[in-house]
Amino acid sequence: MDILHLTELTDDMMNLSHEDFYDFIETALNKDLCDLFRLQSVRDMSSLSSITVDELTAVLSYDIVELSSIKRILGFVSTDGKFHLRIGFRVTLERLISLAKSKTNSYVKNYELKRDQLEHDLLGKLTEVWKQGPMSSGISDIPILIPWMKNTFENFKKQKNKFTYDNLIQQFALLLFILGGRNYYEFLRLNLPAALPHVSNVELLMRNNEQKILECEFRFQLIKEYCKSNNCNYVFSSEDATRCISRIDYDAQSDSFIGFSSCLVNGLPQPNFFQTNKFDELKLWFDTFDKSAYINLHMIQSVAPSSSPFILSTYGSNNKATATDVLKRWLYIYNQCLCQGVRVIGFSSDCDARYLRAMRLCTRFFAQLPNLNLVKQKDNFHLQIPERWSWFFMSGQQILLFMQDPIHIATKFRNRLLSEIASMKMGDYHVSIEHLISLIESKNKIEHNLIKSDICPKDRQNYASCRRISSELILQLLNKMEACKGTYIYLSLLRSIITGLIEKSTTIQERLYHVWSVVFTCRFWWTWLQYSKLKLNYDDHDHEKIDNIKANSFITKPTFWCIEINAHTLLYIVLLVIKRKLPIDALNSYLFSSQTCENTFRIARALSGPYSSITNFTVKSFTKKCEKISIINSIKSCGGRIGEYHFKFPQHHKLEKEAHNHSINPIQQLNLTESDIEKIIESAFESAKQNIEIVNMTQLLKNEHKYSISELSQYIKTNISKSSSKVIDYTKGFDFDDESDEDNLQDDENDSSMSDDIDQISAISTDEEEENVISSDLSEVERQTFHGCRIYDKINPQQSKKYFRIYIGSSLKYIHKQTACWMLTDNRNHLSSDRLVRVRTSEMRIIFLKLFLLI
Numbered sequence: 001m002d003i004l005h006l007t008e009l010t011d012d013m014m015n016l017s018h019e020d021f022y023d024f025i026e027t028a029l030n031k032d033l034c035d036l037f038r039l040q041s042v043r044d045m046s047s048l049s050s051i052t053v054d055e056l057t058a059v060l061s062y063d064i065v066e067l068s069s070i071k072r073i074l075g076f077v078s079t080d081g082k083f084h085l086r087i088g089f090r091v092t093l094e095r096l097i098s099l100a101k102s103k104t105n106s107y108v109k110n111y112e113l114k115r116d117q118l119e120h121d122l123l124g125k126l127t128e129v130w131k132q133g134p135m136s137s138g139i140s141d142i143p144i145l146i147p148w149m150k151n152t153f154e155n156f157k158k159q160k161n162k163f164t165y166d167n168l169i170q171q172f173a174l175l176l177f178i179l180g181g182r183n184y185y186e187f188l189r190l191n192l193p194a195a196l197p198h199v200s201n202v203e204l205l206m207r208n209n210e211q212k213i214l215e216c217e218f219r220f221q222l223i224k225e226y227c228k229s230n231n232c233n234y235v236f237s238s239e240d241a242t243r244c245i246s247r248i249d250y251d252a253q254s255d256s257f258i259g260f261s262s263c264l265v266n267g268l269p270q271p272n273f274f275q276t277n278k279f280d281e282l283k284l285w286f287d288t289f290d291k292s293a294y295i296n297l298h299m300i301q302s303v304a305p306s307s308s309p310f311i312l313s314t315y316g317s318n319n320k321a322t323a324t325d326v327l328k329r330w331l332y333i334y335n336q337c338l339c340q341g342v343r344v345i346g347f348s349s350d351c352d353a354r355y356l357r358a359m360r361l362c363t364r365f366f367a368q369l370p371n372l373n374l375v376k377q378k379d380n381f382h383l384q385i386p387e388r389w390s391w392f393f394m395s396g397q398q399i400l401l402f403m404q405d406p407i408h409i410a411t412k413f414r415n416r417l418l419s420e421i422a423s424m425k426m427g428d429y430h431v432s433i434e435h436l437i438s439l440i441e442s443k444n445k446i447e448h449n450l451i452k453s454d455i456c457p458k459d460r461q462n463y464a465s466c467r468r469i470s471s472e473l474i475l476q477l478l479n480k481m482e483a484c485k486g487t488y489i490y491l492s493l494l495r496s497i498i499t500g501l502i503e504k505s506t507t508i509q510e511r512l513y514h515v516w517s518v519v520f521t522c523r524f525w526w527t528w529l530q531y532s533k534l535k536l537n538y539d540d541h542d543h544e545k546i547d548n549i550k551a552n553s554f555i556t557k558p559t560f561w562c563i564e565i566n567a568h569t570l571l572y573i574v575l576l577v578i579k580r581k582l583p584i585d586a587l588n589s590y591l592f593s594s595q596t597c598e599n600t601f602r603i604a605r606a607l608s609g610p611y612s613s614i615t616n617f618t619v620k621s622f623t624k625k626c627e628k629i630s631i632i633n634s635i636k637s638c639g640g641r642i643g644e645y646h647f648k649f650p651q652h653h654k655l656e657k658e659a660h661n662h663s664i665n666p667i668q669q670l671n672l673t674e675s676d677i678e679k680i681i682e683s684a685f686e687s688a689k690q691n692i693e694i695v696n697m698t699q700l701l702k703n704e705h706k707y708s709i710s711e712l713s714q715y716i717k718t719n720i721s722k723s724s725s726k727v728i729d730y731t732k733g734f735d736f737d738d739e740s741d742e743d744n745l746q747d748d749e750n751d752s753s754m755s756d757d758i759d760q761i762s763a764i765s766t767d768e769e770e771e772n773v774i775s776s777d778l779s780e781v782e783r784q785t786f787h788g789c790r791i792y793d794k795i796n797p798q799q800s801k802k803y804f805r806i807y808i809g810s811s812l813k814y815i816h817k818q819t820a821c822w823m824l825t826d827n828r829n830h831l832s833s834d835r836l837v838r839v840r841t842s843e844m845r846i847i848f849l850k851l852f853l854l855i
Contacts, residue, residue: 002028003029003095003096004091004092004095006095008099008102008103009099009100009102009103014045014046014100014103014107015045015046016045017043018043021037021044021045022038024045025096028096029093029096033089033092033093035070036056036057037056042056046100048097048100049103049105051097052097053085053094057074057083061082061083071083074086075089122149126145126149127146142645144172144647147168147169147645148172148195151164151165151169152192152194152195155194156194160194163197165196165197168642168645169197170197170205171635171642171647172647173185173196173202173205174205174631175647176196177199177206178607178631178632179632181607186199206628210222211630211634212253212627213313213626213627213630214251214271214272215254215271215314215315215619215620215623216269216270216273216315217271217313218298218333219311219312219313220312220337220339221340222310223300223310223340223342224340224342226300226637229634229638230302230304230637231304232302232304232583232585233341234302234345234582234585234586235300235302235303235310235337235342235343235344236301236303236348237299237300237312237330237333237344237346237347237348238298238301238347238349238593238596239296239297239299239347239594239597240296240297240349240597240598241296241319242295242297243293243295243616244292244293244294244316244618244619245616245617245618245829246259246292246618247618247828247829248260248821248824249618249619249620249621249818250816250817250818250820254272254275255272255802257274257282258274258618258620258623259291259292259618259619260289260290260292261289261290261292261316261317262296262316262317264321264325266325267321267325267326267327267328268332269313269317278804279804279815279820282817282820282821282824283824291316291318291829292315292318293317294317294318295314295315295316295317295619295622296314296316296317297311297314297597297600298311298312298313299594299596299597300312301591303583303586303591304585305585305588307637308637309599309600309633310630310637311626314623315619316619322354323355323357323358323361323729324358324731327358327361330358330400331374331399334400338379343379345401345592346400346403346569346592347400348402348403348404348405348593349404349405349594350408350594350597350598351405351559351562353558355404356404356558356561356562357727357729359404360561360727361729362374363394363400363401363402363565364395365393365394365395365565365568366720366727367727367728367729369731372731374399375398375399380397381401381576381581382396382397383396383575383579386674390709390713390714391520391681391685391712391713393564393717394569394572398572401569401573402565403566403570403589403593404562404565404566405595406502406590406593407463407502408562409501409563409566410463410466410498410502411460411461411463411466412555412556412558412559412562413466413497413555414465414469415460416556417487417490417491418433418455418456419457421552422552423549423552423553424486424490424553424555425486425529425553426486426489426525426692426695426697427528427692427695427696427697428695429483429487429695429696430486431490432486435478435481435487436454436487437455439474439477439478440452443477448474449468450469455469466494466498470491470492470495470498471495475495485695486695489691493521493522496518497514497515497518497563499514500513500514500518501515501566501570501589503590504590508574508672509672509680511570512574512677512681513683513684514684515563515566515567515570515684516680516681516684517687517688517691518567519563520685520687521687521688521691521692522555523688523712523716524688524689524706524712525554525692526560526716527701527704527712527716528697528700528701529554530719531701531704531706569592570589571677573587573589574672574677575677578670578672584670587670600626600629603625603629604617604622604629607625636649783808790816790818790819791808791814791816791819792814793812793814794814795814803815804817
């Protein structure tokens, strides 16, 4: 065998070792070279790929007596003592080593090819198994597991600092971080090597996301994209507020202080108003301005079914805005959305008195704005209401429509029943919670499904209780009891409110029937109270006390107005759809509520993480959580789709069932006419007659000629128009024409209507040589080192905006603006729902009880 004639070494040759290796070397080369390999202890063929000829013969350059014979055979020794290998032997050795290296390299390449092929086969078989498996039936999308594994395999080939992740995996990691929290994400990342990016990269991805939210800023520039993702340019807006922790924080992103109550100009909060580089000015703000005790949230909801809501704006508030402020803010949102090609159908709120007043003013629903013409817009809604519809009180020309949150209406209805002040009476029967208490005590729970907490008056937002106390089981039991007829009718009305305004599966015909049945029953009830002679313990001529007693015998005025407004708005929307002035999706009226705001508040509290007991938030922390929620909603609005894949989000089993039932029979078309609507209204009116017949109201109403629909409607309309319930607002000087809207807003910012506080702050303009240096307040501080506080002698000039320059003692220091907030805060605010507050309260009660027992 001649090594020079070999083109490559076989696999068997590469596996030779020890004596087999030496025998091969002796045969392919010669015995002398074999002795050289023995001498160097080279025992296997595979080791030849990592050595050279010079390394192999280097030992022969040394003057070693035992090597003299092999030196003479393999080469020559010069006078300077250097060994020179014979050229024939060198060529032979180089050829052998070259063949060994070539074979080793081919092994490496084959291994990489096999590894790549293995990855390809594994991913291919996994995809094939998925497609043929039962889980993929009817689903064309490939689960994210497959591209995730592919990305992980790619990272296995790289150094740790060179891991890369495609956009799909980055978005998946971002969702994991938002939904699970930092600890959950870190646990997965550490135990799934190369599968998820580092936390710092995820946080950078979040900061660079376009879904940024700054306090007081309305994100109108993103609304167009939101509507495009839902293929619908018609939206409904909602506004709500919740309590928050009153604390001032510094936001480095906007270089402003967050937590002060936002200043309103024409009802609009002013973004970046609290910006300063002067410590004195910040201190003055702490002493002058209110801290935000509430957070206002504005949401946009597309009328398209199954669409995610959009966070429009959020800001801190002291909850002192007027109805006029609310109205101006709504009109501003309406106009700005029009500039983006989006039509706001209307607004929803939580039955607050200011929002209710603003709604009535805008719709002119027994309200007037003498100095403002709200219907001169080209884009307003216009309907010709038939004159024979005497029962319909809303004007045919509207710029916006309004729906009070139906869940709040239902809870208000329940709370009135539980009220200790109210003593409601319908005809000959009382409406009393005692009937339900008797039912709970006398019947087995399996018959009524009620518990005592369902009738607890302190739990004022218990909507689940509303459903239970108005269930068919309860209504059937109450209907069998003669003394409970009033309570039966009252809870039947509550059931109709839930069916007509809240449940998704209700058809539009059923909605109209149930809602207007409640309206007519309440109108009958109120009219009966005006003519009835209640048994009084007071002087019959004491009209004020009589009016109070009658008022306590009826539902609250806000609840009555809310029911009326919702019923009129629902019918108005149906008419607009019939006239093709609104899309068919506008009939999804269950979307028109402030529950989008409530749900956002709940999600924000849930984002606290599993290791935190803090469920409340400051204005700044809520804004940051809104950014996370907005990222999730933006992905959901695209159906969870990122490229060729889409994410699936968990959903409560009850909501999933409702969505499934609704998707089975979505609203495709509306085959209604005005004649059909009149028949539905007549049926609802007949239902109301049956209700009042049960409680014996009929005869009195007949005697007073208030029993027909026209007589009843005229009486209600006349009395409300004359009563104190009518609202008149003389607001002046607000013009919201499209072409001048932004200019007017800029002018109004400099208008003399700004508050005295704003004028006071604006007047502070005396610039010092060192404008943000103070020398008095901290001059008595002797401490010069501040461990744990961001107070430094020197800072990076690029970070100078984040610091105040102050004198502490005689030294010039740089104090971080967040540290300045901490230094100026003299107490720590907690909400009543805070766990620590409840624990402290319980401890104090125990201490007081022990002291009392000792005394």
